[in-house]
Amino acid sequence: MGKRIVIALGGNAILNDDPSPQGQIEALRYTSKQLIELIKQGHQLIISHGNGPQVGNLLLQQALAKSDKNPALPLDTCVAMTQGSIGYWLQNTMNEAMVEAGLHHQVASIVTQVVVDENDKAFSNPTKPIGPFFTQEEAEKAAAETGEIYVEDAGRGYRKVVPSPKPLTIVEYPIIKTLIENGYVTISAGGGGIPVKEVPHGYKGVEAVIDKDFASAKLANLVEADYLFILTGVDHVYVNYNQPNQEKLEAVTVDQLKKWIDENQFAPGSMLPKVEAAISFVESRPESKAIITSLDNINALFAGGSATVVLAG
Ligand SMILES: Nc1ncnc2c1ncn2[C@@H]1O[C@H](COP(=O)(O)OP(=O)(O)O)[C@@H](O)[C@H]1O
Numbered sequence: 001m002g003k004r005i006v007i008a009l010g011g012n013a014i015l016n017d018d019p020s021p022q023g024q025i026e027a028l029r030y031t032s033k034q035l036i037e038l039i040k041q042g043h044q045l046i047i048s049h050g051n052g053p054q055v056g057n058l059l060l061q062q063a064l065a066k067s068d069k070n071p072a073l074p075l076d077t078c079v080a081m082t083q084g085s086i087g088y089w090l091q092n093t094m095n096e097a098m099v100e101a102g103l104h105h106q107v108a109s110i111v112t113q114v115v116v117d118e119n120d121k122a123f124s125n126p127t128k129p130i131g132p133f134f135t136q137e138e139a140e141k142a143a144a145e146t147g148e149i150y151v152e153d154a155g156r157g158y159r160k161v162v163p164s165p166k167p168l169t170i171v172e173y174p175i176i177k178t179l180i181e182n183g184y185v186t187i188s189a190g191g192g193g194i195p196v197k198e199v200p201h202g203y204k205g206v207e208a209v210i211d212k213d214f215a216s217a218k219l220a221n222l223v224e225a226d227y228l229f230i231l232t233g234v235d236h237v238y239v240n241y242n243q244p245n246q247e248k249l250e251a252v253t254v255d256q257l258k259k260w261i262d263e264n265q266f267a268p269g270s271m272l273p274k275v276e277a278a279i280s281f282v283e284s285r286p287e288s289k290a291i292i293t294s295l296d297n298i299n300a301l302f303a304g305g306s307a308t309v310v311l312a313g
């Protein structure tokens, strides 16, 4: 029986070594072919994706090009722009894959706003890495010149960090749910969604980048998903990751994961938010499951393979 699955696409699924538009489309073309297999099996797909590298690059372009007649655009607008560009590429590659597979589902990207609390302490403590990686020397120079904050990102180099408030709700979720229930494949909450605050009569953008794993967990709760799939660069979450005694996690409970979080087993800015997002989803829907694995492993998983499966309890 078909399941309702929110799929959060991580860096590897939307970007490879070639950051050109054509390179990103190629990455999405490969990803779409994998995702189609789930549609063939009768599952409903609610796709979301990251934008960390893309939104950071777009901000750099704003700074380089800005003039009185061509002002730099604020961060919430840059999130909307990357949500739009990645959604545009992905809906086309999904449609292509659908036609090749002889399927007739239609795909829609939804400009998605995510409500945050303007008093979230994240605004005074930026932690979300975006954009390219720099050496320590380059990062120190950029920080001195711009006042921006750069931090070391999970052993991979230095990156600019921006505020990343927690998602409270998703403005367009009733529309997304209606589309899914009518057989459409949706792409929404891209880049964690456009961060907005509630104001009288509507919403106003705030400068931040929401973590797409937390936004996807919120989306999965709101659309009453059976599964949240968080796709990333590894087939499993590990304890003692990259050490001789590393151990892959298969079926794990929330209580076990919380113990390992207390032992700092998961790197902040990379695996920790995924684990926390998985926990928040299964805590909000204890009958559902969250799965952390790679894109290439999902079809094997449905055929009896192994991944990190997070269960309530
Ligand atoms: N404990 C861990 N278990 C597995 N992977 C980990 C762990 N800690 C850090 N990682 C790294 O975190 C990466 C996922 O984070 P990241 O690349 O930032 O996410 P995304 O795929 O969303 O872009 C994995 O590919 C792996 O290299």
Ligand SMILES: NC(=O)OP(=O)(O)O
Pocket: 010, 011, 049, 050, 051, 052, 053, 129, 191, 192, 209, 210, 211, 212, 213
């Ligand atoms: N917005 C966001 O979390 O993007 P990444 O997953 O690319 O960091």
